[in-house]
Amino acid sequence: SQTIHQWPATLVQPVGSPLSLECTVEGTSNPNLYWYRQAAGRGLQLLFYSVGIGQISSEVPQNLSASRPQDRQFILSSKKLLLSDSGFYLCAWSNRFNEQFFGPGTRLTVL
Amino acid sequence: QKEVEQDPGPLSVPEGAIVSLNCTYSNSAFQYFMWYRQYSRKGPELLMYTYSSGNKEDGRFTAQVDKSSKYISLFIRDSQPSDSATYLCAMSAMNSGYSTLTFGKGTMLLVSP
Numbered sequence: 415s416q417t418i419h420q421w422p423a424t425l426v427q428p429v430g431s432p433l434s435l436e437c438t439v440e441g442t443s444n445p446n447l448y449w450y451r452q453a454a455g456r457g458l459q460l461l462f463y464s465v466g467i468g469q470i471s472s473e474v475p476q477n478l479s480a481s482r483p484q485d486r487q488f489i490l491s492s493k494k495l496l497l498s499d500s501g502f503y504l505c506a507w508s509n510r511f512n513e514q515f516f517g518p519g520t521r522l523t524v525l
Numbered sequence: 526q527k528e529v530e531q532d533p534g535p536l537s538v539p540e541g542a543i544v545s546l547n548c549t550y551s552n553s554a555f556q557y558f559m560w561y562r563q564y565s566r567k568g569p570e571l572l573m574y575t576y577s578s579g580n581k582e583d584g585r586f587t588a589q590v591d592k593s594s595k596y597i598s599l600f601i602r603d604s605q606p607s608d609s610a611t612y613l614c615a616m617s618a619m620n621s622g623y624s625t626l627t628f629g630k631g632t633m634l635l636v637s638p
Binding site for chain 1: 533557559561566567568569570571574613615617619624625626628629630631
């Protein structure tokens with residue numbers, strides 16, 4: 415069966431510090447991968463998606479970036495965090511039926 | 526007009542009640558419809574997936590899609606306190622073999638014992 419992992423589970427970072435969140439998927443190959451942010455009262459916002467290694471599409475221009483160095487690895491990064499980057503970050507993968515399955519999430523607080 | 530509208534709630538019901546959760550949408554290109562359940566501080570969990578008008582049943586859950594009215598529903602029978610969560614609707618229009626989902630903001634459901 416397929417499993418999706420995210421780490422860390424929680425993170426507290428100062429403004430201006432860098433960020434690296436990692437997501438890995440097990441039990442499937444060549445999945446579509448997604449990064450979402452969920453802020454209170456604002457729903458799920460798609461940040462990036464990837465259909466293959468090195469292929470990244472950005473939905474929202476901001477100070478975040480994403481990379482896919484391996485087939486089942488998706489990384490969300492920032493060089494300098496802003497207060498507005500606080501939120502619940504979710505990674506997801508989708509199968510050929512476009513069913514999306516989410517990871518446990520990373521709760522990021524920027525102080 | 527937002528693409529997907531969903532009442533945020535909270536919706537409070539007693540245990541055993543039938544719950545109706547709804548979403549409306551404006552984009553007629555949406556063909557695939559999903560319902561997710563999200564417990565507090567957890568990732569969303571896929572509950573139901575439908576791609577046509579009509580009803581789909583899975584245990585205590587029934588998903589209903591009315592494309593002519595651009596309206597989808599999730600019914601929960603014999604609701605339990607463990608059903609207390611936020612329910613998100615999501616929908617997509619296929620494009621070149623992949624598609625992104627558009628989500629509603631979610632309805633918080635509270636089932637009291």
